[in-house]
Amino acid sequence: MKVAEVFYSIQGEGKLMGVPSVFVRVSGCNLRCVWCDTPYASWQPEGEDRPLEWIVEQVRQYPARHVVLTGGEPMIMPEIGSLCSRLKSQGYHLTMETAATVYQPVEIDLASLSPKLANSTPWEKEGGRFASAHEKNRLNVPVIQRFIDQSPEIQLKFVIARPDDMEEIQSLLSQLTGWSASDVLLMPEGTDAQTLRTRALWISDLCRQTGYRYCPRLHVELYGNRRGV
Template sequence: MFISEIYDSFQGEGPWAGTASLFVRTSGCNLRCWFCDTPYTSWDPQGDQQSLDQLAEQIAESKSPHAVITGGEPMLAPQLTELTDICRCEDKFITIETAGTVDRAVECDLMAISPKLGNSTPDDEKWAARHEQTRHQPAVIESLLRRYQCILKFVIDTQNDIFEVRDYIGAFPDVSASDVWLMPQARTAEELAQKTEWVKMAASSHGFQFSSRLHIAQFGNMRGV
């Protein structure tokens, strides 16, 4: 598998924020968000080919009770199903962090879907149209919602984004507001601090959850932490 990095840290976002977790980060993404905080998995995919045996060894050695399979877009990784089977054999609580544009059959305890809003589209001429055509896949979201325990996590950059989230959620009436998380668009601790209060208030006023980004607050955009 094309792996960007694998390391023990803590979950920085969502309902399991603060939980000791092994991060397995695949490289490669079908989107190109302008604010991507892991451009080394999207704009400039980097990493090493690692066999399932190599990954199994590292997963077995990790003391973290959770495995977070993230990216890039992990749902694109050819051996993702086998990787999640390994995590299941090791009794990990498995979270998959995805933008929700690709459907796969995997072992998963929490599908953390971060659908990309109109605020994510890059200026880049080559990528803008492709990103725009790909980012919203309602049939994939429906299918994931039906088969997995899911949350929907939205990256909020401006106040107007809240209206888009409301419209988005309106198309999935079975989604409970308590499974909808808003988190600030931020790649530095300063940016995070600037947006935290108003995003928190917006989440609360709509009955949504607020997610901080603990890793950004603590480490900024540093890799492997």
């Protein structure tokens, strides 16, 4: 499996924010979000092909019991199910971070689903060469529903760039069942402290109106927009 990095940090986003975790970042993605904060795992995928044993050994070097599988898009990796099973057999708590466009059975504890909104489509970037494919593939309602139905726990994490993104979120949620307001997280798009702070104000207003949760990006606040943190 192509791996961009394995590192130990604290979970900066979502229901497990603050929990020390090992992050396994696979390299390669079927989407091309214009604001992707890990382009080295999507637009220009870096890293080397690694055997599953190597990945498990890297994880075992750290004292954490929580592992986050992230990317890129882990769910497009043919061996992701085997990796999850190996890590689960060693007692790890697994979070799967995915855009939820592709499903395969995986043994996990938390499905962190991050469906991509229209604000993610790269109409201008690189002459728009990925825009049509991204637009066609970014939302897959049956796959999101399958994750909700098959996972022990879920969160639905939306990256918000403008207030009218809420319309698309509400429309998507109305097509899904089996979630509650406390599963829905609204996270500001941005990788610098000033943008995050400005957006936090109107996003927290939206949370008050809807009952959804505000989702900070703690790792960016603590360490800045850097790799391996």
